[in-house]
Protein backbone atom coordinates (compact mmCIF):
# COMPACT_ATOMS: atom_id res chain seq x y z
CA UNK A 1 0.00 0.00 0.00
CA UNK A 2 1.44 3.40 -0.99
CA UNK A 3 1.31 6.53 1.18
CA UNK A 4 -1.39 7.81 -1.18
CA UNK A 5 -3.62 4.82 -0.47
CA UNK A 6 -3.27 5.55 3.25
CA UNK A 7 -4.06 9.25 2.72
CA UNK A 8 -6.98 8.71 0.32
CA UNK A 9 -9.73 9.57 2.78
CA UNK A 10 -7.94 12.74 3.95
CA UNK A 11 -7.69 13.98 0.36
CA UNK A 12 -11.29 13.05 -0.47
CA UNK A 13 -12.47 15.07 2.55
CA UNK A 14 -9.94 17.92 2.36
CA UNK A 15 -11.68 21.29 2.18
CA UNK A 16 -8.61 22.66 0.43
CA UNK A 17 -9.05 20.13 -2.39
CA UNK A 18 -12.86 20.03 -2.58
CA UNK A 19 -13.16 23.74 -3.37
CA UNK A 20 -11.37 26.52 -5.15
CA UNK A 21 -11.29 29.04 -7.97
CA UNK A 22 -9.13 26.59 -9.91
CA UNK A 23 -11.89 23.95 -10.07
CA UNK A 24 -14.23 26.58 -11.54
CA UNK A 25 -11.50 27.69 -13.94
CA UNK A 26 -10.88 24.12 -15.14
CA UNK A 27 -14.64 23.77 -15.80
CA UNK A 28 -14.68 27.14 -17.61
CA UNK A 29 -11.64 26.24 -19.75
CA UNK A 30 -13.13 22.82 -20.55
CA UNK A 31 -16.45 24.32 -21.71
CA UNK A 32 -17.61 22.64 -24.90
CA UNK A 33 -15.55 19.48 -24.30
CA UNK A 34 -17.37 16.16 -24.53
CA UNK A 35 -14.68 13.98 -22.93
CA UNK A 36 -11.94 14.54 -20.36
CA UNK A 37 -9.20 12.66 -18.51
CA UNK A 38 -8.44 13.69 -14.90
CA UNK A 39 -4.80 12.70 -14.31
CA UNK A 40 -3.66 12.16 -10.68
CA UNK A 41 -7.29 12.42 -9.73
CA UNK A 42 -6.72 11.95 -5.98
CA UNK A 43 -10.02 12.56 -4.18
CA UNK A 44 -11.68 12.98 -7.58
CA UNK A 45 -12.60 16.65 -7.26
CA UNK A 46 -11.75 17.67 -10.84
CA UNK A 47 -13.58 14.64 -12.21
CA UNK A 48 -16.64 15.45 -10.10
CA UNK A 49 -16.61 19.14 -11.10
CA UNK A 50 -16.36 18.29 -14.83
CA UNK A 51 -19.06 15.62 -14.58
CA UNK A 52 -21.35 18.20 -12.97
CA UNK A 53 -20.68 20.34 -16.05
CA UNK A 54 -21.85 17.47 -18.28
CA UNK A 55 -18.43 16.22 -19.41
CA UNK A 56 -17.79 12.46 -19.73
CA UNK A 57 -14.74 11.93 -17.48
CA UNK A 58 -12.24 9.14 -16.93
CA UNK A 59 -10.15 9.53 -13.77
CA UNK A 60 -6.65 8.08 -13.42
CA UNK A 61 -4.25 7.77 -10.48
CA UNK A 62 -1.52 5.27 -9.53
CA UNK A 63 -3.03 4.74 -6.04
CA UNK A 64 -5.91 2.21 -6.08
CA UNK A 65 -7.08 3.63 -2.72
CA UNK A 66 -8.03 6.87 -4.49
CA UNK A 67 -10.57 4.75 -6.44
CA UNK A 68 -9.75 6.10 -9.91
CA UNK A 69 -11.38 4.60 -13.00
CA UNK A 70 -7.92 3.61 -14.24
CA UNK A 71 -4.89 2.87 -12.03
CA UNK A 72 -1.79 4.29 -13.75
CA UNK A 73 0.97 6.89 -13.36
CA UNK A 74 0.93 10.06 -15.46
CA UNK A 75 4.20 8.98 -17.06
CA UNK A 76 2.54 5.93 -18.67
CA UNK A 77 -1.10 6.59 -19.62
CA UNK A 78 -2.75 3.49 -21.13
CA UNK A 79 -4.79 5.42 -23.70
CA UNK A 80 -4.47 5.85 -27.44
CA UNK A 81 -3.24 9.14 -28.92
CA UNK A 82 -5.89 11.91 -28.95
CA UNK A 83 -8.39 9.95 -26.84
CA UNK A 84 -9.86 12.94 -24.92
CA UNK A 85 -10.93 16.51 -25.72
CA UNK A 86 -9.33 17.74 -22.49
CA UNK A 87 -6.71 16.35 -20.11
CA UNK A 88 -6.56 18.02 -16.69
CA UNK A 89 -4.14 17.61 -13.80
CA UNK A 90 -4.54 19.57 -10.57
CA UNK A 91 -2.13 19.87 -7.62
CA UNK A 92 -0.19 16.74 -8.47
CA UNK A 93 2.60 17.33 -11.04
CA UNK A 94 5.01 18.17 -8.18
CA UNK A 95 4.78 14.46 -7.24
CA UNK A 96 5.72 13.12 -10.68
CA UNK A 97 9.11 11.39 -10.80
CA UNK A 98 9.44 12.49 -14.44
CA UNK A 99 7.36 15.60 -15.08
CA UNK A 100 8.48 15.88 -18.76
CA UNK A 101 7.25 12.33 -19.39
CA UNK A 102 3.97 13.02 -17.55
CA UNK A 103 3.25 16.19 -19.48
CA UNK A 104 4.30 14.47 -22.71
CA UNK A 105 1.78 11.70 -22.05
CA UNK A 106 -0.97 14.23 -21.29
CA UNK A 107 -0.21 16.04 -24.55
CA UNK A 108 -0.23 12.74 -26.45
CA UNK A 109 -3.66 11.59 -25.23
CA UNK A 110 -5.45 14.93 -25.63
CA UNK A 111 -7.06 15.99 -28.88
CA UNK A 112 -7.01 19.64 -27.91
CA UNK A 113 -6.37 20.97 -24.37
CA UNK A 114 -4.10 20.19 -21.43
CA UNK A 115 -5.02 22.04 -18.20
CA UNK A 116 -2.56 22.04 -15.30
CA UNK A 117 -2.87 23.61 -11.85
CA UNK A 118 0.01 23.42 -9.40
CA UNK A 119 1.80 25.24 -6.62
CA UNK A 120 4.67 27.42 -7.79
CA UNK A 121 8.28 27.08 -6.67
CA UNK A 122 8.97 29.48 -3.82
CA UNK A 123 12.65 28.88 -3.18
CA UNK A 124 14.94 26.28 -1.61
CA UNK A 125 13.58 26.61 1.96
CA UNK A 126 10.06 26.00 0.69
CA UNK A 127 11.22 22.93 -1.25
CA UNK A 128 12.91 21.58 1.91
CA UNK A 129 9.71 22.20 3.89
CA UNK A 130 7.62 20.44 1.25
CA UNK A 131 9.89 17.38 1.19
CA UNK A 132 9.94 17.16 4.98
CA UNK A 133 6.17 17.51 5.22
CA UNK A 134 5.69 14.95 2.43
CA UNK A 135 8.58 12.75 1.24
CA UNK A 136 6.61 12.07 -1.97
CA UNK A 137 7.09 15.72 -2.96
CA UNK A 138 9.50 15.83 -5.91
CA UNK A 139 9.64 19.51 -6.93
CA UNK A 140 7.55 22.60 -7.51
CA UNK A 141 8.29 24.51 -10.74
CA UNK A 142 8.48 28.24 -11.41
CA UNK A 143 6.17 29.98 -13.88
CA UNK A 144 9.06 30.12 -16.39
CA UNK A 145 9.78 26.42 -15.94
CA UNK A 146 6.10 25.63 -16.59
CA UNK A 147 6.22 27.51 -19.88
CA UNK A 148 9.34 25.57 -20.91
CA UNK A 149 7.68 22.27 -19.89
CA UNK A 150 4.57 23.04 -21.95
CA UNK A 151 6.63 24.03 -24.99
CA UNK A 152 8.69 20.84 -24.66
CA UNK A 153 5.49 18.77 -24.70
CA UNK A 154 4.29 20.48 -27.89
CA UNK A 155 1.70 22.62 -26.10
CA UNK A 156 1.08 26.30 -26.71
CA UNK A 157 0.15 28.15 -23.50
CA UNK A 158 -2.96 30.08 -24.53
CA UNK A 159 -3.74 31.31 -21.01
CA UNK A 160 -2.02 31.29 -17.62
CA UNK A 161 -3.25 32.67 -14.31
CA UNK A 162 -1.55 32.87 -10.94
CA UNK A 163 -3.13 33.10 -7.54
CA UNK A 164 -1.75 34.29 -4.21
CA UNK A 165 -3.36 31.63 -2.02
CA UNK A 166 -3.76 31.15 1.75
CA UNK A 167 -4.16 27.57 3.00
CA UNK A 168 -4.82 26.34 6.54
CA UNK A 169 -1.37 25.42 7.91
CA UNK A 170 -2.25 22.72 10.48
CA UNK A 171 -4.60 20.68 8.21
CA UNK A 172 -1.83 20.88 5.56
CA UNK A 173 0.56 19.14 8.00
CA UNK A 174 -2.13 16.72 9.20
CA UNK A 175 -2.98 15.45 5.69
CA UNK A 176 0.49 13.91 5.33
CA UNK A 177 0.87 12.94 9.01
CA UNK A 178 3.72 15.40 9.61
CA UNK A 179 4.20 15.77 13.37
CA UNK A 180 6.79 16.41 16.12
CA UNK A 181 10.26 17.63 15.19
CA UNK A 182 9.52 17.48 11.47
CA UNK A 183 6.44 19.69 11.84
CA UNK A 184 8.42 22.14 13.97
CA UNK A 185 11.17 22.34 11.32
CA UNK A 186 8.60 22.82 8.53
CA UNK A 187 7.04 25.66 10.52
CA UNK A 188 10.47 27.23 10.95
CA UNK A 189 11.26 26.97 7.23
CA UNK A 190 8.04 28.71 6.12
CA UNK A 191 7.56 30.98 9.18
CA UNK A 192 7.74 34.18 7.11
CA UNK A 193 4.70 33.03 5.11
CA UNK A 194 2.42 31.98 8.00
CA UNK A 195 -0.17 34.51 9.10
CA UNK A 196 -3.21 33.86 11.29
CA UNK A 197 -2.78 30.09 11.00
CA UNK A 198 -2.62 30.25 7.19
CA UNK A 199 0.29 29.59 4.87
CA UNK A 200 0.69 31.87 1.85
CA UNK A 201 1.69 30.23 -1.42
CA UNK A 202 1.54 30.96 -5.14
CA UNK A 203 -0.41 28.76 -7.48
CA UNK A 204 -0.55 28.65 -11.28
CA UNK A 205 -3.20 27.44 -13.74
CA UNK A 206 -2.14 26.88 -17.35
CA UNK A 207 -4.28 26.20 -20.40
CA UNK A 208 -2.25 24.55 -23.15
CA UNK A 209 -3.38 23.80 -26.67
CA UNK A 210 -1.86 21.01 -28.70
CA UNK A 211 0.17 22.49 -31.57
Ligand SMILES: C[S@@+](CC[C@H](N)C(=O)[O-])C[C@H]1O[C@@H](n2cnc3c(N)ncnc32)[C@H](O)[C@@H]1O
Pocket residue numbers: 004011017018039040041042043044045046061062063066072073074075089090091092095096097
Ligand atom coordinates in the same frame (compact mmCIF):
# COMPACT_ATOMS: atom_id res chain seq x y z
C1 LIG B 1 -2.73 16.05 -3.95
S1 LIG B 1 -3.31 14.61 -4.67
C2 LIG B 1 -4.23 15.12 -6.10
C3 LIG B 1 -5.28 16.12 -5.94
C4 LIG B 1 -6.39 16.05 -6.94
N1 LIG B 1 -5.94 16.13 -8.31
C5 LIG B 1 -7.40 17.15 -6.61
O1 LIG B 1 -7.67 17.98 -7.48
O2 LIG B 1 -7.87 17.17 -5.49
C6 LIG B 1 -1.90 14.01 -5.54
C7 LIG B 1 -2.15 12.73 -6.32
O3 LIG B 1 -1.06 12.50 -7.19
C8 LIG B 1 -0.96 11.11 -7.34
N2 LIG B 1 0.36 10.80 -7.92
C9 LIG B 1 1.54 10.67 -7.29
N3 LIG B 1 2.50 10.35 -8.19
C10 LIG B 1 1.90 10.31 -9.40
C11 LIG B 1 2.35 10.02 -10.72
N4 LIG B 1 3.62 9.75 -11.00
N5 LIG B 1 1.42 10.03 -11.72
C12 LIG B 1 0.14 10.32 -11.48
N6 LIG B 1 -0.33 10.60 -10.25
C13 LIG B 1 0.54 10.59 -9.23
C14 LIG B 1 -1.21 10.55 -5.96
O4 LIG B 1 -1.58 9.20 -5.98
C15 LIG B 1 -2.32 11.49 -5.46
O5 LIG B 1 -3.59 10.94 -5.64
